[in-house]
Amino acid sequence: MTEVTARRAATRDRLVEAALTVFAEKGVLGASVEEICEAAGFTRGAFYSNFASKDDLCVAALQRQFDDQMVALANAVASVEGLPDTASLDEVIEAALSVFFASRESDKTWVLAAQELRLHAARSPEMAAVYRESHRRGTEAVSQVIEQAVTRHGYELVASGPEAVGVLHAVHDYGVLGALIGSDTIAGDVRVRLLSEVLTAFVRPKA
Template identity: 55%
Template structure:
């Protein structure tokens, strides 16, 4: 068996363990979840778990890093559908619909994902010893700030409030309505309307 085969198999095992953990975290929280449950859900032994993660805390850090990487890929895919120029402001709702459609199709509003991410964040807050190991949310936000700023400037638009705050507001809309069980179409519409209300022309002309 080649090293590449072993690496692929290890990555597959690691991903299955992470997927299983997220399902359990979403259902009962990080604190209540056990390594045994995660292994059973993934179909592996404790040995497989500990060959990939030092502990449940280590798994949480790995899961959050995967959230960040997935989110960055999702945002990049969403901005790729934005046209090179946007001459008519009337096009903006359709452009936002298309970009958000890409993001939602990639599962950013999936209840398991949203709930598991919230549970992991709470776990970080409740365990100060993880502060140095946990990914920095500020650094993560900076990636999205740069992506959104660059894209808006390219099509000659800006935001009514600091970009980091706008991203936080969109995140709150997404998380709150996902937890309420709102259907994907409603979440899509709410995020589109929230983002549209924050956008202005760089020449100062406000959106209608």
Template identity: 45%
Template sequence: MTSLAEVATPPTARRVRTRQRLMAAAVAVFAERGVIGSSVEEICEAAGFTRGAFYSNFADKDALVLAMIEQGVAEEYAAAEQAVASLKVEGARLPAGDAVAQVLDQLNHGGRSDRTSLLAQRELLLYAARVPSLREPYQAFADACRAQVDALITDALRFAELEFTVPDDVALDLLMAAHDHMQQNALFTDRLDPAAMQALIMTLTRPRVEVCFPRAAEEL
């Protein structure tokens, strides 16, 4: 059983590097063989580690899968967050839709967007859907990430002085669905084409309208 002192102790740089190498190796193995078809031994061999190194970092393959999902989404979110911060630092008002397009572009490219990584992402999602013990933690994590992404996109809209032409939740669902569809197409075309996403953003946004209420009669 892990002690409280061990839990509170931050991981060493060496341990972090080991985890990163194991997860990087798993991306390639999962993309080629799928999560179910891959073994811990294959991942260890690809990473150049022993089984002992694996189990000192992950309880089992399921724990590795959750860690990879969390890391992948965190990398994309961090890149999108940086895109919003950069827009604010530059202080320029962009043409309609460009601000949101840049944020979504970072969601596409901020994480790894090569074919191997895209295949691994799909395998991780399917595996989490198939394994009952992973469904709830995955969904909870996905919901939290979606809320963060929604806040980022809304922030980008405000900065660009835009608003959605449909209810916010509907627009965000459409944008995320288009983002997912674009990544799926990239598996077959080997390229990410943002044209459809940009067209959708143009359709879903308009210059923000400030509502002015008439002053009360006694104030006139």
């Protein structure tokens, strides 16, 4: 990689990082290019030399979140592979959830930015297509590891992997947002317990 290319990549990374922070504070539609540039310490010229539009930046932000999830997922796989073949269902569930949690950040900025990007995708048909693909790849990656974990230890999912992961996502996201708002009790250990119960309901011994 040349110095110019490396510098360009670093600039893009800083703009994406700044965008996630501003999106979390103001939403995608409420965040201006100027505010994102100011947060990153760059000019509009630097922005438009790297991104064609704010939606183009949103695509990069989704890719950043996906990449971060995949790195965390790869690190979590070791906890699953380290289980003995005689592991109990509770141990398998705990290991599978460690994989799931690795794919879902609980940091306030990350959570809010992820929700704002999702809302933006709901409003924009063009972004919806990009979001669906990113979500599909992430869900399939997580579900594949979870399916492999339960199968290896003599269990199977009663629904498809993506369906199970989708339900886990719903419970987790409801919990983390409720925790930020302070209006719900699904937080901390309670959320972990609920997710464990949900995943247990999706698992049965192989016939």
